[in-house]
Amino acid sequence: MKIALLGYGKMGKAIEKIALSRGHDIVIKTSDEGGYDISQADVAIDFSVPNAAFYNIVNCFKHNVPVISGTTGWLQNYDKAVELCKENNGAFIYASNFSLGVNIFFELNKNLARMMSQLRDYDVSMEEVHHTQKLDAPSGTAITLAEDIISEHANYTEWKLETGREGIIPITAKRIENVPGTHSIDYKSEVDTINITHTAHSRQGFALGAVVAAEWLLGKTGVFTMKDVLNIG
The missing domain is CATH 3.40.50.720 (NAD(P)-binding Rossmann-like Domain)
Structure with a gap:
């Protein structure tokens, strides 16, 4: 074509x-x-x-x-x-991200958020890491992930960079040389942490x-x- x-x-x-x-x-x-x-x-x-x-x-x-x-x-x-x-x-x-793996990750994220919405002892947070040439923060992929959590998890209504108030998903954005893109989501309680991560190795x-x-x-x-x-x- x-x-x-x-x-x-x-x-x-x-x-x-x-x-x-x-x-x-x-x-x-x-x-x-x-x-x-x-x-x-x-x-x-x-x-x-x-x-x-x-x-x-x-x-x-x-x-x-x-x-x-x-x-x-x-x-x-x-x-x-x-x-x-x-x-x-x-x-x-x-699409905010065309990676085939990331789009599968989007679905895993939504399914996990749906399951975790019944467990009040866990707090969710996110981290995204990209190369230093990426000036916008958080990434479009991180925003999609956060909005999908909000759509499935009644305890959260919005996301913010570096903010951890009740009802808000805190997103940490890091810029490090030669990192194509990593997105991590943590559900943390006093007894354990559940984590899902997607790491891109190249463009x-x-x-x-x-x-x-x-x-x-x-x-x-x-x-x-x-x-x-x-x-x-």
Whole structure:
């Protein structure tokens, strides 16, 4: 399939390598908003920047090109993107993390939160660790994990960085050189701790997941998630 890479930074280059190894062609590589002919592509993968992502996504809808987006920071326009996708009979997947392992981890997290919601002696906390080039904190993946806990666990209503008040999930964010991404969730009581952790060893898992999602989305219409791609949940 012919792929447009909208955003050609480190992730874009990693996606290019995986896509070529799976027999696909890269027909567009750009880090700019506009200035490209999206109609050349069978599918687009957007890992751009927040102020370009919404334009890129809408442009794909207008030209009937399925689009995968892993860009964060534009989600105030997510509902509008969903509306435009449906109006144009488009195809769209957004994920805060495309790693196949992380998306399985999301489901484990929700199931654990559901079980732990009955046990009042345990307090939950989270830690995420990423490379020093990642400036936003907490990560989009950590936010997804926290929001999924809140949806399943009646004792928690919000999350905060470094805050441990009652009803709030405290998230610790660390930035360490050459760490692709680690997310840990602890349920701690006076007698023991239950921990689940996902550790990424490289960017390749994120890139592979994005390409797999693009392969799955081709030929479909609608708004989907990685749960649909993996047939889980």
